[in-house]
Amino acid sequence: MFSKRTRPSTPKESSHFLPHLVEFQQGYGGVVSEKIAAQHVQLQQEREISRASRQCVICPVLLLYGRCRTLTCQYRHLLCEVDKSVSSAVPKQGRIQFEVLKICTPTHFASRLLTLKKDESADWLKLPHKDQYENVQKLLKDYYSQPENIRKLREPCRQDKCAYKCSDGRFERVSITFLPSNSRDSDIRVKNLDSNTAIYHVKLHELVQLPEDLKGFPPLALDIRLVGCIPFNGEETWQSPDLQPVGEFLKEGDICEASICFSLSHTIFVEQLEVEQGSYRELLERNRLSRYDNEIGNCLRIMCNK
Structure with missing residues (x-):
């Protein structure tokens, strides 16, 4: 009887299974070797840098407790300059x-x-946010009441401010937080800037260009x-x-x-x-x-x- 030969795992497969292996061993009181622990730390650092550069969503457990101990957590745990640059x-x-x-x-x-x-x-x-919100809503309504002003977003970039047409016909300012490599037929992640702070996915054709004077207002929520x-x-x-x-x-x-x-x-x-x-x-x-x-x-x- 011949034993089945095992196929060496690729770097991509190793990066996927290593956190699960470490989490399993730690969960059952196992000892993690120094080599595997070092590889895991390096992998986690690389992943966090990548997530921060893409502005992935910050881990909700981290924001609640100040720490997250789930090694396989798919959220971001590293703050970037965009997070720390307080206006x-x-x-x-x-x-x-x-x-x-x-x-x-x-x-x-x-x-x-x-x-x-x-x-x-x-x-x-008194802070200006409430008055600015009412002003922005009026400007959006007046601007997009002219059909020629409704221009599709052609070449979106991360952090771009644009407008999204809501189901009730209103336009809301949003900021692009994630852009896939092929954004023309993929979901784009945006964050509402003014009426709430919701993060959701939209299609490129649902976003329209925002006039420069309306980009200048800070987020009002x-x-x-x-x-x-x-x-x-x-x-x-x-x-x-x-x-x-x-x-x-x-x-x-x-x-x-x-x-x-x-x-x-x-x-x-x-x-x-x-x-x-x-x-x-x-x-x-x-x-x-x-x-x-x-x-x-x-x-x-x-x-x-x-």
Whole structure:
């Protein structure tokens, strides 16, 4: 009887199976050799650099806990310059009031900034985001009411600002976050800039050119994340049923107040979040929706400052 000869694995196959092998061995208390561990570290670094260069979606577990221990996770864990380049339109300290546009999870909200208090002795300063949003919507409506202005996007590039026609006929500003090599018949990933922070896929023919004067406005919606509150049941991520009880004390359109911990270009991490019924953190804990982990703030701060 002849034994079947094994075919040597290709580099591509090795890069696919190595994280699964390491995760399996660690999960069952196995010992990972120094050589395999070194190969795995190098592979992970190469993957993260590639994901960052393509601006892949940041890992939701990383944004919640400040770390992700899943070796086979397909999300991005390395912040790039686009994430760290915080514009003057995004406050880095002080206390803010904001409108909740969408409740993504119990601790993650698409929001619009309203006012800023730079320190305890300062007065509340009105921020321009709400007025700018109303102005942008009017300009979009007026501009695209002229059929000759609806021009298809011919040669899209990553980070391009363009417009997407919604199902109700409105046009919304979006930014291209991922562009496949053959974008003419593939999905393009975009992020909504103004009415929420949703990331979704569209076809190239659904995008139209945006006039230069409308490209100049900064994103008028951003993500706000409450630091330190994690799922009560120990899950790595929030589950859909967690949103229903939150609706009893937080709704879309509500005005909230919070203290800024630190910021990225698209996200403000906050604490001491106040809603109409009082401390939001206490409401989550009282309803057994979350528990507080004091170390998460340090993990997130280190992540943002790397």
